[in-house]
Amino acid sequence: MFIAFYITDSKNSLVFQYLLGSNSPLFSHLLARIRAVCPGLLSKDDENDNTPLFHCCIAKDLEVYKYHSQVNNLNYYCLASGADSRPQTDTFTFLQLLDQTLLEYFDKDKLTVTKIVNNYDRITMIFYMSIDSGEPCVGSLNSNRIRRVIPVKSDLSKMINNTAHTLQRAVRQPRQGILAATPEILESEEVVPWRSGHLKYTSDEIYVDIIETVHVIYQTHHRNNSVQMVSGTINGQVNVKSYLSGNPTVEMDMDLAGNEMYAPSMHQCVEMPQGSPSSLCFIPPDGNCNLLNYTIDLDMNPKVKVTSPVGLVSVIYKDGLGLNRDEFEVHVNISNSPSVPHIQDLKLQIELQPRIQELEEQEEEAQRDAEMDTEAKKERSQLEDGKIKVLRNTHGRFDNSVHPGRGTWIFDSETPVGSLPVLRGCVEDSKHPVRIQRVGVSYANEGMLPSGIGLRRINVRSTTNLRENNRGKRLFKGVKYVCRTGDYEIRS
Amino acid sequence: MVDSIYRIASALESAKVITMDAAAIATSKLGETSYTTYSKNITPEQLSNLLNSRNPREIKDGMKRIISVMASGETTIDVESYFADVVKNIISDDAKVRIMVCIYLLRYAERDPNLALLSVNSIQKTLSDVDPETRCFSLKALSDMKIPSLFPVVLYTLKKAVTDPSASVRGEVAFSMLKLYREEGEEVVEELEPLLKVLLSDADPLVVSSAIVVLKKCFPQHLDWLHGHFRYYCEIMRELDPWAQNSMIDLLVSYCKQFLPRPTVVDASASADGVQSAILLPDRFNEIQFPVYDVVNHPDLTLFLQSLEPLIHSMNPSVILSSSNAFYQLATPMQFKKSEFPQALVRTSVFSNNIGVKSSLLQTILILSSLDSSLFLPYTKKFFVLPSDDTRVACLKLKILSNLINEFNVRVIVDQLKYYISTSQCPELVITAANTLAVCGQLSVRWESHVMKWFISHMETSKLPNAVLDSYVNVIRLLNPKRHLKTIMKLSEVLESRKLLADNVRAGIVWLFGEIAAVAYKICPDVLRKLIPHFSFEGPETRNQILLLAAKLLSYDIDNFRESGDVNEYDLDNSRIGQLYKAVAYLSEFDGDYDIRDRARCYSSLFLTRKFEIATLLLQAPKPSPVAASLWSPSSNGEQDLDWESVGLDKNLQEFHRMLPWNENIPETDDDLRKPAALKDYSRYKKSFSSDSFAGKNVSGGINSVSSGDWPLQPTSRQITATAAAAPAKKYRLQSLEEFFSDIPSKQTNKPKRKIVIESSSGEDDEESSSSDESESGDYRGDEDESSSSDESEGGDDRGDEDKGGDKNDDGDEDNASSSSG
Incomplete structure (x- = not known):
């Protein structure tokens, strides 16, 4: 059972706290306790003095969990009790999920301290929604529900655009004037839990990002000046950003370039692929979502020669x-x-x-x-x-x-x-x-992925005519390939 | 005159202030930061004014300020002192303000129960709101207040809300029950049980998800409640919320162990003889002797395991962990391998950058790989340490590697381990790597000598911290020095030729000879002889060890002498070893270190008083071998509870993977225990939508297929309806004024809508469900009406009774089941 959540910057000064009851300790009190019981929890990765901890018991049946978000450079702490026979994975994953939820909600690549300070009310409400009776609130963790309850603040230009568009449409189709609004709300049922009903966009768009992280270790052979791979993994992540009206079904066809993805992890929305994960079918959640995570094992793949380099x-x-x-x-x-x-x-x-x-x-x-x-x-x-x-x-x-x-x-x-x-x-x-x-x-x-994986095509199927508003425009705004290195090492 | 000017001036002044305020608020629309600055500058008095304002905008500003003070941990403003001002805003029209008040109440209600109770009436009113979201939050807010006098009210509300047409409200009911249970405990169990049963038989995966979480937290022993739902749950496994899936899997694993017969393993290889030997699934994983085998499962168990298969693609590591545990508990290694969950475990641990998650997953892999290494053999290279790995993660990886070593991969692994040992800066990692390397050495004599040579050469060349050196010495001792006397001899040369070696290294080597004496006594006296001349030049640790070595040798010598059956007493003064010992003891008596002097005296008194037995006990005691050996060698006795803690595993993870016992005496019953029970289908999803192709997602589809056979139950429940209509769960309650007045219009709006629905619906069942499906307001009112005018709103009442009938029927089923099983 969770008792309190804290977000701190990398130096462990408090940025945000969410306390779940009158008995939850303030962060200053907790910090003093942690300092006394297990200072290892506070140390950072790059300090060599003592190995950083991520979990510790500060009292009987009272545990502190820590998650360090690398993207945001923030620490998430969670005080919990009663974790008797469950592995700690739950709490750690939940902290990670909160981090992601905040990122998705604000639609940012990085969450700054200022952003958090400026949005205390929203973040508190997001926490309030995600946690119920000290447990992850099953069912309201989907970002669409959070966004429905706590609408995202839209900036001025968006507002003007939207108003203009509504007016324009009202002029063009006078029959469905003000009255047309009612049936729309009536059919506002969710088709799937991760997507709200009656979404409307002036310009329907969908973007795909594929990011691969390379982890390879090479061993040099001095005899012939060649390198040989010791072990290699490519971690890939497919992110989809969709702004589509209605409830469309998206079919995605990927070119795996001879790689095999064993048991990739997929977003809840992805329909089980028949045989290979190269063609996926899904109703996309609105906005940003992590659709697919895959791992390519370079050690087991006979196609990859141990001597040829990975990446450019x-x-x-x-x-x-x-x-x-x-x-x-x-x-x-x-x-x-x-x-x-x-x-x-x-x-x-x-x-x-x-x-x-x-x-x-x-x-x-x-x-x-x-x-x-x-x-x-x-x-x-x-x-x-x-x-x-x-x-x-x-x-x-x-x-x-x-x-x-x-x-x-x-x-x-x-x-x-x-x-x-x-x-x-x-x-x-x-x-x-x-x-x-x-x-x-x-x-x-x-522009290129080390595995050679690419997106072949995307089909968007929808009963409502998506092209109605933007004839001649493409729905699919393109794919972005990003390659990064995680651990790339050459040893002798 | 002056007065009027003064007045004008003050008016202008106040106008200026107003303009500034307005400007600040206006800019708040544009920039968040400027709003924050504005918000931060609100003084305590202003805050009180804002909260009491009539302007919703100002109230919102005030509430935002309150929330940010709570969130930032500021101490400048005492938020608690605004209790009354805050709480009265619960009636605000703005949903956001209401939520903020709820957040405030969540934290401070306990501090001032009397004031908090003031808000209850307003919250109760919103419980009958049209918007399900609002009802949801009201329920949450109401149950969040931990005020004992409020609990009966909450309980009553829950009983009412459990039949709410909206799934999210019903889901919220489950969580409110959890809160109530935590506060009241056993006192409310009787009241909560029927409610939870209703929720468990819900058709909506969302409601089932919440109900399962509550079942797991509150009544994990009541597995029998799952009888009627087992098959349906297996079916909707994938549609459950990922955060409920793991609870569901855990519960169903316990359920299977409790109520399903143990699977039978049939030897497939012996089929040529015509006689197939079959055993029950053994208690320990990987204890099946047959090389090839088939497994005969109860169909329900097969169903459960099949339902787990799609979860392999889950993004939530806990789900992967729970599913793996399910296979570990319920299936054979072969089935486990086939399910590809080992791969999912490895993939998730490789992918995750959350160190907590990573270490939990690796610990699970460590446990599983120690039981059956073949599960993870293909992924050996994934456990090579990466430069960015955390020490803890790296150590776990190395421990896993030590489980995976075999003839084919040992070369690669040894290369890696050597690299880690020679380059790593972290002692912990080096020690673990050294232990793993020792395991490599145990593979064959060739590798043993290789590893030992490498250790010895490495020991010579580098400066090592104490802990690391200890582990080296341990490892060398472990690697059966008897077979590698040559290498050991080299060690003695090292001792002789290199006086510069660090004190602790020399001490370690000397100690090692003391241990070797047990297996190869012959070489040791000579080593001691060579050490004595330089005794005074050695460091304190080495001197200590030389003394110990001398004492050990003497003790061995005495024992050997006695075994030879000589009738004479051992002559301490004339034996060579005795003289060597005396020389060392003499030197030690003048040592600067009092520890060495004390020890010398201690040993001498033992020998001089001829207490040789004690000396033997003291000096020849067998030493526990390092962790690496005792735990990982396959010959280690197959105790169920291995001492994982010495390996550094978390307790709760260990507990999680503890093998549950199978229930041996499952009563044979003719009835199908798991005959699907009637579902409470509030199906709101029966609607044609663009994505019908999504069979997996189409919730109603899944329900139909399960419940189709059970619709015959419906008529019986209808009969009960007639009699039970008046009986239970209808307590008289005073209406609030609002409810009284709101009755009439709601009914009026009700009627025309229903007509449309009836026309569009086809069957009777559909009608019922869709009548609940119609405008929620009307229906909900119908529920509210029950207390005063039960026969006015037909649709609502009808449905309500229907449910009670269903309840009854359910209970009946349950009774049957338990009586037959008992």
Whole structure:
């Protein structure tokens, strides 16, 4: 049973709280308690001091759950009791759902603190609707119901447009003047729980976004300078934004490009596909919705060669170059693609191997070291892990990290495709051969998906004539492909 | 003169203030931020004025301010002091304001029950609103107030609202029951039971969803209520709200265990002999001996498992988790694999970026994979640690990997583990990886020596934190050093040649030799001999361990001597080991560390007083092996409750996956227990719409197919109607004035509408349902009328009685069922 909900920013200062009773503690009180009992709950991901927790018991039968929303950079806390034999998944999922609901309600890509502060009343009402008697309120979690009860504030231009359109229509079809409104309301029944009845749009539109996130790990083979995939996954997400009148059925046909989607997860509205998930049929919820999540397993797919790169960017590096064998070279190959103009925010994190002291060396130094005190030893080891110095660089800039032996090669926000950036660097004052331990790659591009999946066509079927209002205009406003990297790593 | 000028000036001044206010409000239309600034500047006095204003706009502004103070945790304004001002706005025409008042009441009603009760009458009025949404919120608000004197009113309202034509209101009834139950507990059980039964027999998936949640929370022991609905629920499984699906699955799993016979597993491979051996589904997962087998299920169990299949596409991880648990509890590993839920588990855990969810899913996978690794073997690579993984997630992945190791994938896994051990900064991860690597080593002798060599070389070359080193030593001990004496010898060379090794590493190695003494005694005395000359140069930990090693060796030597059957007493002074020990003990006596001095004295007194048995007990005690070994080796004794906590699993997850026992003595009955009961169909969905092709979604379709066979029940219930019409559930109640006055117009509007409906409807059943379907206002009024003038509004009454008849019938069914089963 939920007792209270809190939203805080990443530094754990309160942004919003929703208390479900007079006994629910204020966040300041809870925070003090958490600090005393389990400070791990408050620590952030990137701090290495202690591993962050996401759940803890602060008293008997009183638990705190935490969900960190990466998109919004907000923390959601939930105080709950009586979670006897249910796994914690419920609560965590519910917190995530609240986050999504807020995003969908405000139709934003990112929820800022200001937005929350400005809309305290609405957000409180959304929470009030989503939670009943301390449980997720079954049945009113659909965004359409929330939107029906708490209408979205429409801005001025929308209002003017709508009024103009209504007038225009009233002039064009005088028969159905004011009286026509009544039958419309009468048939306002919901066909499906996720879609309100009698939706009317002046211009009917539907958009599709497909976003793929690549998680791949490669292993370099020094013998033949090739890389081999250790493990690889592509997580795909199909989002549909629909503004269609009436209750249309949408058929979506996808080109899977030979990939297999095993057991994808789908929105409630999707009709079970016959055999393959390539053709889906659904009554879209109004507005934004996450239609389909799929995972492509690159390890099991025989079509994917373990050596061929995933996505447009591939990286090869050589180390132990130069006279002192203390130089290394990183080659990036951005392949050409007609549909992708440029790569965004390309970044390479380079990490050198911490020099392992060779055995024989140490034996040599053993005697000397014995006399030396530990302080001096430390100093020496610090000196050895020198900074990375760039010798030649074709694109972008190089940033040394505070950790010795690490650095980031940061490109401009847009790098044209077809280019071949090269970075050659060395380690200052190094007496030993330099080896690269790992290179992490991160980038994003639009226009093409690494899996090659694409949308073939969309059919919208509706009894009410959707084209009535916008003859000659297309309903389907296009598809957007976005590729991002999650974990892209090349190890040696 | 001056006076008038002054007046004009003040008028202008006030005009200016008004204009500014107006401007602020006007800008609020345009920008949210400016409205917030305006709202923040409302003073406490102004707030009181706003709330008491006649202008709805101002009331709304006031309420918004109240809500934002509540939400932001500001302390500048004491919201509670506005109780009366806020609560009286419950009669506002604006739905939003009403909701905001309800939110206020939810939080503060308990603090001031007397004032809160003032609002009850107004809320009750809105309970008969035309708009189902309004009725819904009124019901919610009413039940949200935790004031004991209000509970009878709530209960009465629930009894009335349970037959509301709107599904969302009926759903809300369920939640109100939950609230009532939580406050009153056992006292209201008798009243709530019939209500919940009515809701459970509802045809609408939304109502069933809410009812199931309540059943799970309040009456999880009353599984027998599900008898008549089992098949229907299986049918509508997919249409239920995702947040109710998991409760439903959990309940039905318990139901199946309780009321369905245990499935039989038939050996399919032995069919050549003509004799098929068959066993009942074993209590533990994966205990079926047959290589190939068929499963014979009760048809209802098959129905349930089939109904879960579409849920594989669910977006809600809890549903996936519950469904997997259902297969784990009710089916064989083969069926589980075929259902593809293992894949759904893996996919969801890979996809989710919610760490809490991820760790729960991985824990489930860990439990399942330890019972049957083949479920997750194809996804081995999905459990490789990614750079972005949280430590906890990474550790769970490694533990899962240790379950999946076999000859085919061991090479890849070992490579990965080595990488993690040598590069990771996090000790916890390294330790887990080391343990997993030890499991790899147990696969075969070749891998064992490989792993051990790698550990030893790695131990030499890198500086390690204490905890990590401990785990290394543990792992090496685990890997049966007897077979790898060569490697162990190398370790002794390390000890000899590299004096620079960290103190704890050396201590660890020395301790290791002490343990090895149990299996390979021969090499140890020499190690000790070599250590003694440098005793004083060692670090404190190593010195401690050398002392311990000496004591252990002496103890072993004494035991060996005794076993050889020599009649003489063991001569401590003349034996070599005894002398070695004495040398160490002597050195320890002058040690700077009092711990070492104490220990030396302790051991010496044992040996000198010839308490060898105690020494044996003390020094040769078997050590518990690290977690990795005891838990994961297949030979571990098959206790049901493995000690998962040492593996770091959550208690409630463990509890969730605890195998429920099958009910062994299910009474044989001729009656079909699960004969579908009559549904309360308020079918409002019977309407042609554009998406008829959506068979899966078409709610009414599903209902028809189930209930078609049961319509014969209808006449009987009708007969009961005649007698029962006057009897139950009709308490006399005073009408409020509004109700009294509102009666007449509502009836008038009622009649013409009904005519239309009757014309359009075809059958009798349809008529009833559609008469409830007509304008909700009229119908609802009909309900209200019952108390005063029961024969005036035919449609409403008819339907109401019908339901009571249905109720009765239901109860009768229920009784039959229980008596026959008992």
